[in-house]
Amino acid sequence: MQTTFGLIGSGRRTSFYLRLATMAPDRFRVAGVVTRTEERGAEVTAQWGVPTFRTPADLRAAEPVDLVVASVPWAAMPEAVRAVVALDLPVLAETPPAPDLEGLRSLWSDVGSSGLVQVAEQYLLMPGHAVRLAAVRSGIIGEVTSVQVSSTHLYHAVSMIRGLLGVGFEPAVVSARDFSAPLVNPLTGDGWTNDVDPKPATTTVATVDFGGRMGLYDFTDNQWWNPLRSRRIVIRGSAGEISDDSVIRMSDPTTPVESRLIRRQTGLDLNLEGMDLHHLSLDGQVLYRNAFMGTRMSDDDIAVAAILEATGLWAQGSGAAPYPLADACQDHLISLAIGHSAQTGADVSTTTEAWAHKSRDDRATGRC
Numbered sequence: 001m002q003t004t005f006g007l008i009g010s011g012r013r014t015s016f017y018l019r020l021a022t023m024a025p026d027r028f029r030v031a032g033v034v035t036r037t038e039e040r041g042a043e044v045t046a047q048w049g050v051p052t053f054r055t056p057a058d059l060r061a062a063e064p065v066d067l068v069v070a071s072v073p074w075a076a077m078p079e080a081v082r083a084v085v086a087l088d089l090p091v092l093a094e095t096p097p098a099p100d101l102e103g104l105r106s107l108w109s110d111v112g113s114s115g116l117v118q119v120a121e122q123y124l125l126m127p128g129h130a131v132r133l134a135a136v137r138s139g140i141i142g143e144v145t146s147v148q149v150s151s152t153h154l155y156h157a158v159s160m161i162r163g164l165l166g167v168g169f170e171p172a173v174v175s176a177r178d179f180s181a182p183l184v185n186p187l188t189g190d191g192w193t194n195d196v197d198p199k200p201a202t203t204t205v206a207t208v209d210f211g212g213r214m215g216l217y218d219f220t221d222n223q224w225w226n227p228l229r230s231r232r233i234v235i236r237g238s239a240g241e242i243s244d245d246s247v248i249r250m251s252d253p254t255t256p257v258e259s260r261l262i263r264r265q266t267g268l269d270l271n272l273e274g275m276d277l278h279h280l281s282l283d284g285q286v287l288y289r290n291a292f293m294g295t296r297m298s299d300d301d302i303a304v305a306a307i308l309e310a311t312g313l314w315a316q317g318s319g320a321a322p323y324p325l326a327d328a329c330q331d332h333l334i335s336l337a338i339g340h341s342a343q344t345g346a347d348v349s350t351t352t353e354a355w356a357h358k359s360r361d362d363r364a365t366g367r368c
Contacts (some may be wrong), residue, residue, distance in 0.1 A: 002029055003066050003309055003316075004031050004063075004066070005030065006030070007033045008070045008084070008353075009033075009035075010044050012189075017030070018033075019301070024292060025255065028309070030048075031050075032050055033051075034058070035054070036054070037075065037302060039055075040289045048217040066315045070084060070092070072094070074098075075099055077097055090114055090119050090314070091118070092118050092308065093328070095331040097117070098269065098329075098332070102233060104329045104332060104353075112355055116147075118307075118321060119325060119327070122300070122307045123160050124159065124164075125307055128299065129278070130303075131280040132164070132233065133163065136235060136246060140282075141248075142240060142249075143162060143237055144165055145238060146214040147236075148236075151223070152231075153219045154219075155334075155335040158217070158338075159328075161191075161217070162215075162330070162331065163209065164235055167216055168221050169355070170211060172208050173209040174207070174341045175206060175341055175347045176206035176337075177206075178202050178203070178204050178277045179202070180203075182199065183221075183226070184196055184197070187224070187225045188222060202220070202221050208284045208338075212228060218232075231242060232236075241251065245260050246260060246261075247259045247261065260282075265278070269309070277297075286300075290302060292306075307323065308344045310322035330353070337350050
């Protein structure tokens, strides 16, 4: 089934969605892009071959769409979401849905009851994390008690911690600290720096106590790009542990065993199938299959494609809500607490917000 979508915004993240439509045209089609000016619209049309519009209403009037992706800066996101909801259209908002707590509460008050807003939180859909989540849900390490993430920042890391722990909207106690140390920063989002002189870089470390289950957050400035800093994840359970691609558990009362999460990646060495991810497995059992085989997508592209397609199915009435606004609000609530705790040096306790009550109501009535 093909998803037809529109876009608001013309920045770097917008290009991710436009690229997906060129890589998987049988799955995705772009109806148009909303840009603020005709000049920027002409640039987008020249580069991507798609029509552009000045308002979401103009986009909707041009042709029906399944959903609109809002891909604008933090400060502009709430109004973009409100504008799409006002048209009674489903919207997939980039993260975070609002820049601060006041903005989250205001946005939820305005659109939370609409049931039209999903958020593009894709990290647990990345193949490596998706296979770990599948392993966790299989029960292989028992009840998950703690998750340590040193990979991505703030709300993305929080979404991973919450998802792997299986926690919802419980209050949490956050304790965070910042540490500065010299670090060479050879690569950024703008490319290679050609600078091998160490500069001060901040590492933020935080514990998030969900009342018996714990998340550990560890992120260094530019960790996404810097090849001198690896990414690590440790998921600890009552009967074992997953550490990156290693799975440790007991095979009998006196025998601890270790297995590996195995990735079948084609196109390496003399494999002539083309560069592509095929599947990931554990002990011969396939726990994850690439739903976009043949497109040659990167892991991040696969994850974004997965959340986009899932949102399309949801909008068409053929699938469950992939990542509701309530979950994204909760992620950012905790990430804001991390920032505040690191800044003040004091613990921060989150409260139960309005979106938590709505989420419980939806689960009770089967609407999630």
